[in-house]
Amino acid sequence: MARRDCRLDFCGNVEFFNADLPERETARPQSLSERLFRHRVELLTALRDGRAGADETGGNGAPPLVTGPIDLGTAVVDGVEYRAHHLHADVTHAARSHVLGLNPQNVQVRPHRQLVEAYSQAGPWQSLSRSAAQDVVETLGRLPTTVQQDKEEAKTFDLTVVRAQLAQLTGDAGTLASQRQKIQDIAGGLLAKINVPAVKVQARLLEELVEDQWWEDATALMFEDVRRRLRDLVIYVDKRTWKPVQTTFTDEISEAREMDLARITPGTDxxxxxxxxxxxxxxxxxxxxxxxxxxxxxxxxxxxxxxxxxxxxxxxxxxxxxxxxxxxxxxxxxxxxxxxxLDRAAVQESFNDFVSGSNFSADQLHFIQQVIDYLTANGAMEISALYESPLSDNGTPDTIIGDDRLDVVVDILDEIRRRAAPxxxxxxxxxxxxxxxxxxx
Incomplete structure (x- = not known):
């Protein structure tokens, strides 16, 4: 006689697991490239919404573009007159490049091949509706692209400027204010690195950005000029770090009592x-x-x-x-x-004894030159900076020059820092x- 197992279910577990319940969707963090693609597509639709300007056309028979809630007018970008249809064309090129970088043979891309092929062409971008834009963002934005990637700092700055442009066109004052603050912080950080030749070239623009007057008449076209001129310089801004603080405590309401507030003198930004x-x-x-x-x-x-x-x-x-x-x-x-x-010659002098008479490889000499460049621009160097980009792009310092030589570099950095104190x-x-x-x- 065959043996049978018998299980008793008192809590409805069988019914629960037999039910055809939909899978619970989990939140998926968006990559920087995906967010940038999404906001660029949204910017394209914003440029086409509202009332078309009488003199704003896309050229070559393309539908007329609009300037959004405000008149974009003109600006000088890269030394030439720049209008709304120029911005539309440039943003379209950037968004389309993402699609062109999608490999149809990729297992993630293959199911969406028809949409990829359609938006690899220039035509659909010229008449992009809001529903089509949403489909493009949700479907293609998350797919892996082989388009050449910029440094994270440059892409983050691109996203900040695009969000500012989009906020201005849509009248989102809160987002515009937050992006403005970010851009002003970056400009202030770059002004602190004015001794870097590439930064010094943009000194006048940086000085204007940190003041409120520039922002009174700023347009999305002017933001584009800022993006192009500063995106490759943001790597010089000091990185800010923060550490989350976790606390566990119980609030207790104590007896209310009056207290005198100390007089506070307003501080300077x-x-x-x-x-x-x-x-x-x-x-x-x-x-x-x-x-x-x-x-x-x-x-x-x-x-x-x-x-x-x-x-x-x-x-x-x-x-x-x-x-x-x-x-x-x-x-x-x-x-x-x-x-x-720091004066470059002075920094090089600090490394003369270390470099002379030693047999360094090309990679090791490049690493030392990067340290000299950093000191010239920043005046001092934390040890942690040796393990950050761009110095760590080719490996950790100890693997590049070895532990013993790394100790000598650290001693040189300490001595340079010490001389700035009395x-x-x-x-x-x-x-x-x-x-x-x-x-x-």
Whole structure:
């Protein structure tokens, strides 16, 4: 007699698992490329919505384009007159390039081959409806593309500018304000690197961006000019790191009581102070203390006092501004050096003994040159920067030059940083010792 298993189900498990329940959708994070593609397509539809301008045509018989809720007018981009149909054509090219990079033989792309082939052509992009745009974004945006990828920093800046353009065309004031703040922060960060030749070329634009006046009449076309001129420079902006703090506590409501609030003096925007300080210091590089700082000579307390007084007496900022910036940079010398950089010859001199007489490979020499470039632009270098792009693009420092040589590089970096601080045995003057609020760090 065959043996039979018998299971008792008291909780309806059999009915539950036998039911044809739909799979629960899980949230899928969008890649940077996917978000950029999506916002570009949305920008294309925004450029076609609303009332068509009388003189805004796509050219070559294409349907008339529109300027959206506001009149885009004209702007100068790459030295030539730029209008809405130019922007439409450029954004179309960028979005279409994503589609052209989709490999029809790829297992993820193959099911959507018909749509890929359709939007690989230029025609459908000229009459893109909102429903078609949504289909393109949801279907093609997530697919892997072989189009040449830019650096993440440049792509992130592209996304910021495209979102600003889209927000302005659609009247989304909140998004426009947040993207404006990001662009101004980047401009302020680049002004602190004005000693980099490529950044210095864009100094005038950067100075305009950090001020509110430029934004009063800014258009989507002007944003495009900003994107093109700054996208390859954002790699010079100092990376900001943050660490999430996890807390576990129970709120307790205590008895209400009146308290007097201390008088608070409104502070200066630190970003603007740094930008003003960078401009002022670049105009006074012949100052003895600045010369010592840039040429990696040992500073004294008197040198730092002179530099602090320069910034305060010129009206660049208050003494509190200087103190705040110095504390953030772990010293006034390091703060000022981050704005004016180091003389390249002085940095190379620091590495002369290390390089001379050693048998370095081409990759190792390239790595050392990258370190010199970084120090020239930033004035000092954290050890962690050795393990970040672009220095880590070809491998970790220890695998490139070896542990022993890496220790020598770290010692050189420490010595360069130390020279931006006053020597311990220098005798501070009463002013430098802090009796009138000055700092000597």
């Amino acid at each position: 630190l970003r603007r102070f740094k930008a003003k300080a960078a401009r002022y210091l670049q105009q006074h590089l012949d100052t003895i203390a600045l010369q010592k700082l840039r040429h990696n000579r040992q500073l004294t307390v008197q040198d730092l006092t002179a530099l602090e007084d320069m910034l305060v007496e010129s009206g660049t900022g208050t003494r509190e501004d200087v103190q705040t910036a110095a504390a953030e940079a772990e010293g006034l010398g390091l703060f000022i050096r981050s704005l004016v950089g 020597v311990p045995n220098s005798t501070p003057s009463p002013a430098a010792s802090g009796t009138d609020g000055r700092i000597a760090t």
